[in-house]
Amino acid sequence: MIEVKEALEIVAANSNAMPMQKIKVHKALGHVVAETIYSPISMPPFRQSAMDGYAFTHSIRHQYDIVGISQAGDHSNIKLKQNEAIRIFTGAYVPDDADTVVMQEHVMANTDSILIAQMPEKNTNVRPKGEQIGKGDVVFEPNTLLTPAAIGFLACLGITEIEVYKKPKVGILVTGNELTEPGKKLKKGKIFESNSIMIQAALETIGIKKTKVYRVKDNLKATKNALKSILKKNDIVLISGGISVGDYDFVKEELLKNGVEELFYKINQKPGKPMFFGSKKETLVFALPGNPASSLTNFYIYVLPAVKNKMGFSEIHKPKVVRKLNAEIKNNTGKTLFLKAKYDETDVTILEGQSSAMLNSFAIANGLVIVEQDAENIKNGQLVTILPID
Amino acid sequence: MIEVKEALEIVAANSNAMPMQKIKVHKALGHVVAETIYSPISMPPFRQSAMDGYAFTHSIRHQYDIVGISQAGDHSNIKLKQNEAIRIFTGAYVPDDADTVVMQEHVMANTDSILIAQMPEKNTNVRPKGEQIGKGDVVFEPNTLLTPAAIGFLACLGITEIEVYKKPKVGILVTGNELTEPGKKLKKGKIFESNSIMIQAALETIGIKKTKVYRVKDNLKATKNALKSILKKNDIVLISGGISVGDYDFVKEELLKNGVEELFYKINQKPGKPMFFGSKKETLVFALPGNPASSLTNFYIYVLPAVKNKMGFSEIHKPKVVRKLNAEIKNNTGKTLFLKAKYDETDVTILEGQSSAMLNSFAIANGLVIVEQDAENIKNGQLVTILPID
Known part of the structure; x- marks a missing residue:
């Protein structure tokens, strides 16, 4: 039996990041960046108006003739004389000749000219090209979690595909003669099996959606076959039930026979003491306690951090x-x-x-x-x- | 222009819960319970051993003959005399004649009999029938969020279908001539459109996955047609861009023409001031600011609580x-x-x-x-x- 702190360390030390995969940005929510991403463009890509108003060259002059218009999406580089301004809108291209935008609320305007009532300082309301990021600059370092804002940032730079860490494949093995699938008739002495659906849901909260469940009765042959298959096909194997000192528990023995190295068994905690943790190369095996609340507790304490390590998270734990x-x-x-x-x-x-x-x-x-x-x-x-x- | 507090109140007052729908429990993660759920069984359904050990009738006696075995899943109601015990495992049926289970670590056992070295108190390690919940008792009140544990609890009671609040259908209308879809070539004066993919991702974090995006240029006819359609088909309409004082913004006018009642426009905050909120019957309309960071800020401050209200959440805000x-x-x-x-x-x-x-x-x-x-x-x-x- 080991202490919680040590158990956490052993799990962390054995949970390595998965290989990379290329993914579309619009499907990347919750994935973690696997390689440095550089910006293919400057953002903004041109000098941009931050306001609806009038663009002009800053001077002591307050009156300007309106000689054109620049809407968002336009790119007419209108030539301006010293006494000329253009009508301009938020996000629109600022002509090379203009250095300042006055917001429309600070202007008295008629059809042909404006009088600036409240003169802004030079360069006001003009976003410089590349203010947010320059072409070739680093967008994200590896291990950045792709939040909605991060996905928005990639999209605004025109990036549609990136390299992320793969999500681990998780398989759940359910053992126990007493277990009945919900929806079926509950015979005497039996209970409904709820751990697999609960753990599937818990995995879904971190974006792992296709978790296969293998159900076997408490007998050696069925357990053997299921274990072989689940170990081959998954990066994380969760076993529910079957690891205790009870005479009918073959699971631990079979794990060892299948080349799973025991890293610890039993933790000095309550609930959740009877847990086995082992590994076979990069595949992690958690045999969770059979009792539902213990099982979910250990999922949150041990399995979720391991999943996050495999997914490349830099921050494994939320702030306490x-x-x-x-x-x-x-x-x-x-x-x-x-x-x-x-x-x-x-x-x-x-x-x-x-x-x-x-x-x-x-x-x-x-x-x-x-x-x-x-x-x-x-x-x-x-x-x-x-x-x-x- | 109104204050943030008032804006929040107006949004909350206009966000009513959606109609109910029947859903499979294994697909119910993140949904909210819409009607009181009663337990169809007692849990545990029978007197259950909490330990691996031996079941017997408590007395002053320390030595017992082993006359049978009860494994998890069995239901043999073995008759016990005063000097008799059975081998029993965690979760197994406790015979009616037994009242106590001694854990195996506290016993010296040979093939036929045990000597109890450390006598437990009467009723120890026996979980009474219905300890967790009785048949017909309330499992969840309406407005309970279905977490992994909640789904596990429903499953362990054999419940496979429940009534939840429907998730709102959300449509996103993107307006702006300056916007180019990521992946296409960026022409001069244009920028990449990132708000829709970002807001889709933000909606996905609360389980709203199929958000349709309608893209229109800043012109009256296209905006008109798109608005008609989006208002008809969605419970929440999010409009990105097009609501400002700019001359090219037709959106607000069209909203009003289409029967949307204005509830507020502009909030005394930074960023995110130029937001319109309105409703048409139960459909909510948010015209978010066009700037990405403002748009996402207002999503978190106003839209997400509205979505949660529609989904029936009792707690709209996470603890601050x-x-x-x-x-x-x-x-x-x-x-x-x-x-x-x-x-x-x-x-x-x-x-x-x-x-x-x-x-x-x-x-x-x-x-x-x-x-x-x-x-x-x-x-x-x-x-x-x-x-x-x-």
Whole structure:
């Protein structure tokens, strides 16, 4: 049995980034940039008006004749004399002869001429060419997460394809004679199998959508065949159930026989103690606890960071949340606790029903309060650290 | 022009929940429950062992003969005499005659009998039937967000279909002669159109995946036809560009002609001032500013809450984040400022490039620092409020 800190380190040390793949920018949300991206253009590509108004050459003069117009999308490089201006709109090309744009609210205008009532400084309201980025400049370094804004930025530079890290293929192996698929009739002694659909949903939150589920009964031959296949086809293998000291658990033995190296088994935590972690080359194997709440806890604590490492994330963890505890916590277990909790802008409430079998409190939780193994008593009003799961 | 607070209230007051739809639970991630869900079974459905060990009737006796076995999935209601126990595994059916399970680590066992070295209290390690939820009890009230844990909970109760609020259909209308689709050749005076792909990505983060984009040039007829069609087919209409005081903007006029009621136009904020909001029956119309960063800011401030209201969310806003500012902010504009920022566990940094045209700082931001219109000076080290956008 190892401590949480060590378990986290071992998982991180074994989760390497996936190979690269080329992807269309409009499908790249949530992917991570795999190679430095350079801008193919200057942005803006020309001197651009930042306002609706009039472009002219700055001088002591206040009156100008209107000799033309520049709308967004135009590119007529109108020649201007000292006493001439043009009507111009936001985003439009500023003629080479003009250096300043006065906003229309600061002008008295008739059809042919304007009188500038409030004179702007020279260069006002003209965005220089390349103000945002120059041609050939770095757009994104590797390991940048592609947010909506990042995708917008790539698009505004005309970039339509980029290299990202592949998303890992994840396979889920479900074992257990007691498990019945939801929708079927529940026979006596059986329960509905919910871990696979829950973990599929949790993977979907990070954009991993096609997770295959392999279901086997608790017998050696079925487990053997399924393991061989799942190990071959996936980058991350999640096993639900079948790893405990129970006499009917063949999974660990079979993993080792299939060339999976054990990296740890059992963690000094509650819930989620009986977890196996191993690897076979770059493929990671997590055998999660069978109890639903333990399984999901360990998904958030261990699997999600591993997925993020594989996807090339530079920031594996969201900034932790610190809140005032509005109850007391006693921890005489000597273990690290992960308590399902609901936090708001100031406080955090530990939810009822922390049993490892229970999902109802997890369903309304937005975070896990982390209670260190040596924190024996946390008092009402004390600050605690929360891992957000929303 | 109205204030931010008022604008938020008007948007909220006009964003009503969508009609209901029946959906499969495994496709329900991110949807919101629309009617009270009751449990069709008790969970656990029978008295369940919480441990691998031995089940027996609690007494002063320490030695028991092993007369059977109960594995997970079995349902043999073995009769037990006072001196008899059965081998039992986690999740397995506890025979009616037994009231207690001793964990195997606390027992000395041979093939036929056990000696309990550490006697548990009566009822230990037996999960009562219905401990988690009883048959007919409420699983979720309406307006519960379907998280991975919530989906797991439904599945473990055997529920495969539920009523949720429909997701709104969103259409994006892009106007502007200056706009070129990324991938095409950029002619002089033109820029690449990035708002639609960016807003599509932002909608995707909340699970709205099929957003249709309508592109029109800045001319009356094209705008007219596109508006008619987009208003008919969508629950939320987002218009990018075309709403300013520029002479070439027909959009607002056409909206009004098409029966859209103006609810506000222009907000006292920076960036994002020139926004129009209106409605036609239940359809909401946001004409976003054309500048990319302003457009995305207003998406997060106004559109996303409206989408969440339509989807039935009970919590429209994530808990706000408060962090120590590691710079100084001067606000002599009299406007509310939304500053692109990056926060960590203690501090927040205001990013360079706050111009409304610039997306590069937005691309690496994880929040918007909200500077109230009357906050003229915020000092280094002062706490500020952040709207998280990650």
